[in-house]
Amino acid sequence: MNDPHSKQSSHQDRTDHDVQLKDTNRLSLQITQPISFHSNLSVHFGNILEVDADCIVNAANEGLLGGGGIDHLIHQIAGSELAQFCSNLPTDSQGARCTVGHSVITPGFMSKYKFIIHTVGPYLDEQNRTQPKLLADCYSTAFKLAVDNDCKSIVFPTIATGFYGYPMLEAAQIAVGTLNAMLEQQETDYSINVYITVFNDLEQQIWKKLLNK
Template sequence: MLRIIEADITTQAADAIVNAANETLLGGGGVDGAIHRAAGPELLRACRSLAEVRPGVRCPTGEARITPGFALPANHVIHTVGPVWEGGDQGEAELLAACYRKCIGLAREHGLHSLAFPAISCGVFGYPPDSAARIALHELSDSSAQDMEITVCVYGERILASYRKAAPSLTSRQR
């Protein structure tokens, strides 16, 4: 099942919520900051314990990492780093699609069945919501996610409208 709602992702009871993070995984603004605040200081400690793949980078763009959810109603947080929009010719679409695929793959590895996603990269990273919604819904409707319960939690009417506009193009899942 795939559904699209306007909601605070930190209130979602799911096996995991997805954090639209930055490469440090040490908190930030928007969804990232809200998740860190709601999860409590243990989340920051857990993120600090993740190995750096290069100085200051615990999760490169297009990849995902998992931690416990701590004080969140979700059991886990899957952190992914979406691309910063640079006009569309810097591989942004491929990196954004990879975020969704890596999150689904990590959820599978950990036996998770219900996930809540934000609109990755649509905030301060500047990804155009219409394009981001098409990519997200294409990846989330893929056969690899068919048996999962997926909720897309967006913030704001503009992004909600983009996701609802993209939803009719889904062929294999209903919104």
């Protein structure tokens, strides 16, 4: 049986998402219903770097040496030491330093954050289906690393909804559902504040529907 977290095809030939996905995201504005948020979970609309937190979550690739989007931005603010640190991490037989759905924690280096938690989101599978378990694992493994390192706050981007092409509404529901559950499981004497940042204009509209704004 194949490991569901094993290295996935890179889809590097993708230059834009297909019409069906774009239509799905636009239609989400018509069907989205508000959902409940834990009191320690909040949403920030704008640049992730505007949020002060102990740790920031990076939507990374499996090599952990930088990429596009938020991955590029975080490597820029952390400086070259981050790439040097990650290059020394062990790789598996397929060259992955962090497999899909898993997370790796590093120092924050030159950034304002104590830690950077790198997680690798899923593409759609070979049949163009979503992979909700793997996406939920991104949020839960990153959250656990923050707690294990005594962080009092953590800020997430919306994982896998950009180049990776995960439908925005489903990704939002998975993010909130997973983080709600993780927060509910926390011991009463430990509190962590969780922030999700939403940058894309259409995605912001979807999240505002979820928040009933």
